Amino acid sequence: MSTQTATKVALIGCGFAADYYVTTMANHPELSIGGVFDRDVERAKVFSSHHGLPLYTCVEELLAEEDIKVVVNLTSPESHFDVSRAAMLAGKHVYSEKPLAMTAAEGAELVRLSEERELVLSAAPCNLLGETAQTVWRAVRRGEIGRPQLVYASMDDGAIHRMRYRTWRSPSGAPWPYRSEFSTGCVLEHSGYYLNLLIAMFGQVTRVSSFATNIVRNVPQVDAAAPDFVSGCLHFDSGVVARLTCSIVAPADHSLLVVGDEGALTIQDAWDFGSPVHLRRDVLPERRRLSEPAPYPLVRECEFAHRYRGSHVMDFSRGVAEVAHAAAEGRPSRLPARHALHALEVMFAMMDGGERQFAGIGLDPIEPMPWAMEE
Ligand SMILES: NC(=O)c1ccc[n+]([C@@H]2O[C@H](COP(=O)([O-])OP(=O)(O)OC[C@H]3O[C@@H](n4cnc5c(N)ncnc54)[C@H](O)[C@@H]3O)[C@@H](O)[C@H]2O)c1
Known part of the structure; x- marks a missing residue:
């Protein structure tokens, strides 16, 4: 994938871990962040202005955006199922923070949906x-x-x-x-x-x-x-x-x-x-x-240039890139x-x-x- 055809991803959830993703996304020029959303409006505003990223004020608007191909689900664990499910119902590939869901039944439903809709679904860690x-x-x-x-x-x-x-x-x-x-x-x-x-x-x-x-x-x-x-x-x-x-x-x-x-x-x-x-x-x-x-x-x-300063030395966005590559190449994800x-x-x-x-x-x-x- 070249930078001209960068895959647009959107971040849902602008909390503590979301900074890891914005920082490390720069390691992957084939990805671009098309917008961010959080149900906590104040948090979303602070996050989008801190990083200079477009802000969606309603999740439906984000999910209706044709250009957004991958949703990165960075919400709290109890929201993972609802957000990943809504994203796939809107035709988006999903990279979810861990855990995949908070029950095995909900996890199985997400897997079923991804297979039925031929969408890539992967979960952290990567x-x-x-x-x-x-x-x-x-x-x-x-x-x-x-x-x-x-x-x-x-x-x-x-x-x-x-x-x-x-x-x-x-x-x-x-x-x-x-x-x-x-x-x-x-x-x-x-x-x-x-x-x-x-x-x-x-x-x-x-x-x-x-x-x-x-x-x-x-x-x-x-x-x-x-x-x-x-x-x-x-x-x-x-x-x-x-x-x-x-x-x-x-x-x-x-x-x-x-x-x-x-x-x-x-x-x-x-x-x-x-x-x-x-x-x-x-x-x-x-x-x-x-x-x-x-x-x-x-x-x-x-070697990856853009590192988050914290307790991890991890390229958090490598999993997002894997989802985007797998979707573009029509192959199974390595996650x-x-x-x-x-x-x-x-x-x-x-x-x-x-x-x-x-x-x-x-x-x-x-x-x-x-x-x-x-x-
Ligand atoms: N905190 C860490 O150090 C860390 C590290 C790696 C991974 N993670 C993972 O990242 C995920 C998020 O963790 P965090 O630390 O950022 O939590 P957080 O509570 O700081 O942020 C979660 C954000 O999601 C938002 N949110 C919750 N439900 C939502 C919904 N339905 N729609 C839109 N927004 C919603 C909340 O308002 C909040 O701003 C978790 O799955 C966690 O396991 C966290």
Whole structure:
């Protein structure tokens, strides 16, 4: 796609995360922001004038705009279903922030609608499209660690309840929505950073055994906080077992360890598209000794000019670009809606605690990014 034929996208939801998208959209000249909308009129005005973006004052007007091809749904989680559904009913492709929906039934309805209308529907996070995730995935395909067997994935986010989160503001002035974050919970907010990658590499999850609890009692000003510590063991179709932990209690740790029968790969930080990858290989297999971790080169340098200054080093808009490219090329998205729905079902099973089995659903494999294909 050239800049002359830039795909117009619209942002619905102008809150804390919306600044991430405006900043990183500049990495993708094939996209242009045609307008923004928020049901909070004041917030929408402040956001549109801060970024110099056209403002829609009613969502119907935005959705009726022929030129807008992709809606980026940056609303609060409980609005995701309604907004994505309305956008698809208006014929728009959708990139939704996570989670895809707040129930599996609503998620399934969105997937059904996207298939019926032949629209691309993808959900964040998009770090699967990042250099680090693509590097680990290619290393696994190449057999660098032999047969993958075990994964430890951590999405611990630090003791947020002890931080001054009420004072956090985005550059355009949106407060960090702590009520929404605590009631949605760390699993729906953060597990997708590794679930998407694990499902891409190892296929569907067939069984979840999970423990979920609330360690922090009486989170201030939040009536119904979701579990703040959840640790699930996920059994994948391919035989891999993964322990995936999410919390907002333990110190920040967004690491990944993938163990195979001939070695192990590690990532330091799921929130960094260019996080270093290390490889350890068997040196004395009979005594199960591994070499010291050696840097494993990324498939390409992680260079994107426009970065949001915060706790992430992520090109948030890469997922939006993927939706626009998939729609223009008439191919499946590398962030497929069915994978997002499966991830959502796994997240609910993790939050419920206990055991859950999943019937075979036959997820289509995902293509790696072109630059991460095998030579
Ligand atoms: N806060 C973060 O650090 C962060 C980071 C990455 C992703 N996200 C995700 O981004 C999404 C938005 O989070 P946020 O932090 O920006 O929340 P936020 O509460 O700051 O912003 C959400 C905005 O959506 C608007 N909105 C809600 N329902 C709407 C509707 N039906 N129509 C139009 N506008 C509507 C609200 O008025 C609000 O301005 C969430 O899905 C969240 O998981 C947040």
